[in-house]
Amino acid sequence: MRWHGSERILLLSGDHGEALLSAHEAKAFVQEEYSRFDSGSLPYTWQLDRHGPGHDHGWTFNGHAAANGWAQTEEHLAQILVSWAEHMPLQAPGDWVSFKLWASRDWGRTMIVSYQPSQTDREFCAFIDDRGHEQTPERAAHMRARAWQDLDDTGSWYxxxxxxxxxxxxxxxxxxxxxxxxxxxxxxHQVTAWDISAGDHGKLWVPGLGGDVHPRRGEHF
Known part of the structure; x- marks a missing residue:
């Protein structure tokens, strides 16, 4: 979590063992962070901007950090879900987080991935629109083999x-x-994440998702 002033950035970081509050010269901090992104590093996997009081220095990472293959994509997705479960209840108590996925080979078929802290014992969730397929016992067996649990009334597996x-x-x-x-x-890289939101409040950037994102951060797509 960070707070921006015109001269300083106050950064709260840490893990399960400790919390660290540090102050940084604002311009140098955001430029260094931008440079790390630009060189392929990943100083953070996601950032939620709730447009609070402060100063925007204009240095934003206009893109994403692409995963190197499916194994890394899977790893990035898991890391973001873990991070949301750990940090969202503190940064935005009660808010859900979600994004949609489209694949270029199956464009228009929506998969929704979410973390919903209000849904006790089922906080992590994924839905896939499976309309267009006849829902036979054979189809159900194929879907459950992929680890989908059940089919709802709209034709989506979840x-x-x-x-x-x-x-x-x-x-x-x-x-x-x-x-x-x-x-x-x-x-x-044939997968695009879009409609990325945290409680429909502010802007949620996910450069560490592992695939392409739309829109990319900043004024340019």
Whole structure:
């Protein structure tokens, strides 16, 4: 979490073991962070901007950090889900987080991935629009083999997992990648994340998602 002033940035960081509050010269800090992104590094995986009081220095990363293959895509997805479960209840209590995925090989078919802290014991969730396929017992067996749990009344398959399960983020990430590949997606860069939101409040940037994002950060797409 950070607070911007015209001269200084106050940064709150840490992990389960400790919290660290540090002050930085604002212009140098954001320029260095931008340079790390530009060189392929990843100083953070996501950032939520709630437009509070402060000063915008205009240095933004206009893009994403692409994953190197499906294994890394799966890893990035799991890391973001873990981070949301850890940090969102503190940064934005009660707010959900979600994004939609489209694949170029199956454009228009929406997969929704979300973290919903209000949904006790099923906080992590993914839906896939499966309309266009006859929902036969054979189809159900194929979908459950990918780790989808059930079919709803709209023709979408879903899986819900509890955040109390430490394997849930990795399980959901594996399901997402498995389904994308089963529907014909060959490379992770053929997947685009869009409609990325945290409680429909502010702007949520996810450079560490592992695939392309729309819109990219900044004024340019």
């Amino acid at each position: 899986t819900r997992l509890p955040e109390t399960d430490p394997t849930a983020p990795a399980t959901l990430a594996r399901l997402i990648v498995t389904d994308l590949r089963a529907r014909g997606t060959v490379f992770s």
